[in-house]
Amino acid sequence: MPRFPRLTRTRLAAAAAVILLVLAASAVARVAEAHAIVDRSEPAAGGSVETAPARVRVWFSEPVDGAGSALSVLDATGAPVDRQDSAQDGADRTLVAVSLPPGLPDGVYTVRWKALTGDDSGRTSGEFQFGVGEAVPAPAPATSVAWDGESAGITLDEPTDGARTVGPDVPLAIFVHGVTLIEMGATDAPQPNTLGGHLHVSVDGTMIGMVATGRGLVVHDLRNGPHEILVTLSAPDHLPYDPPIEARARITVTGSTATGEVALLENGAAAVTTPPPPAGLAALAARLPVWPLTAALLLAALLVLGTIAWRVTSRWAPDGEDEDG
Numbered sequence: 001m002p003r004f005p006r007l008t009r010t011r012l013a014a015a016a017a018v019i020l021l022v023l024a025a026s027a028v029a030r031v032a033e034a035h036a037i038v039d040r041s042e043p044a045a046g047g048s049v050e051t052a053p054a055r056v057r058v059w060f061s062e063p064v065d066g067a068g069s070a071l072s073v074l075d076a077t078g079a080p081v082d083r084q085d086s087a088q089d090g091a092d093r094t095l096v097a098v099s100l101p102p103g104l105p106d107g108v109y110t111v112r113w114k115a116l117t118g119d120d121s122g123r124t125s126g127e128f129q130f131g132v133g134e135a136v137p138a139p140a141p142a143t144s145v146a147w148d149g150e151s152a153g154i155t156l157d158e159p160t161d162g163a164r165t166v167g168p169d170v171p172l173a174i175f176v177h178g179v180t181l182i183e184m185g186a187t188d189a190p191q192p193n194t195l196g197g198h199l200h201v202s203v204d205g206t207m208i209g210m211v212a213t214g215r216g217l218v219v220h221d222l223r224n225g226p227h228e229i230l231v232t233l234s235a236p237d238h239l240p241y242d243p244p245i246e247a248r249a250r251i252t253v254t255g256s257t258a259t260g261e262v263a264l265l266e267n268g269a270a271a272v273t274t275p276p277p278p279a280g281l282a283a284l285a286a287r288l289p290v291w292p293l294t295a296a297l298l299l300a301a302l303l304v305l306g307t308i309a310w311r312v313t314s315r316w317a318p319d320g321e322d323e324d325g
């Protein structure tokens with residue numbers, strides 16, 4: 001009969017290392033594929049149609065969770081015009097659609113989207129525009145919110161103006177003073193002696209997201225070359241302040257492998273709205289960043305495999321015999 005190699009501690013340790021490497025590679029691959037972005041849309045982003053469509057359809061770069069993914073359509077004043085029936089297509093999990101009422105007037109409309117990937121709870125959001133009977137971009141709003149121009153401002157600490165940075169992802173660090181950031185749709189009043197509102201983030205003249213935080217933001221999928229990042233404070237009704245409250249950085253991106261559409265990420269969370277928080281252990285897991293959680297799982301696997309290897313080798317191989325005799 002053939003002789004099988006002795007199961008020594010050395011061989012079992014090597015096998016455990018291989019298993020851990022496979023687990024780590026799998027975890028890294030999941031992190032890399034965490035975020036869904038817009039692949040294409042009807043009407044096309046930045047395009048124009050003669051008459052308003054019956055519905056707006058967006059295809060994402062990967063399947064999304066229908067419960068956490070949605071579309072909304074706004075007119076040039078920021079008022080919603082869709083029928084609030086956004087839903088995932090039953091046959092195509094990458095497709096989300098929302099219907100529009102008949103007879104929408106000519107103008108430029110903004111499609112605001114959010115996407116949740118069900119396999120890893122990666123959340124992304126952003127927006128794009130299309131025109132009905134006229135070209136994009138739309139004219140600047142005719143109205144604004146006047147203020148005295150003192151005691152409020154925005155500072156963009158990262159990236160700095162003129163910086164060269166490695167893409168495709170560029171972190172943002174935004175500081176505000178004299179400003180109370182308020183979530184879209186909230187009725188909170190600003191703190192005394194401050195201006196209330198939220199931030200509009202634009203890249204190269206196109207808005208990619210609206211947020212009520214200056215932390216944990218990442219501009220995702222920037223291609224190589226020069227870009228301008230603009231952060232503007234908008235009043236709660238989406239109107240700009242006059243004089244404007246804004247900060248900008250002109251940067252050059254190198255080393256990028258970007259292939260998709262530029263999007264704004266908020267630490268993997270939706271930049272506009274988020275679903276209700278989970279309960280119990282799921283709530284705790286949802287608060288943990290991806291990398292620490294992955295490291296904890298790998299450490300737990302290492303401890304389990306180490307315990308098994310020790311018990312097996314203690315039973316099958318004499319102490320001190322780590323090599324074939």
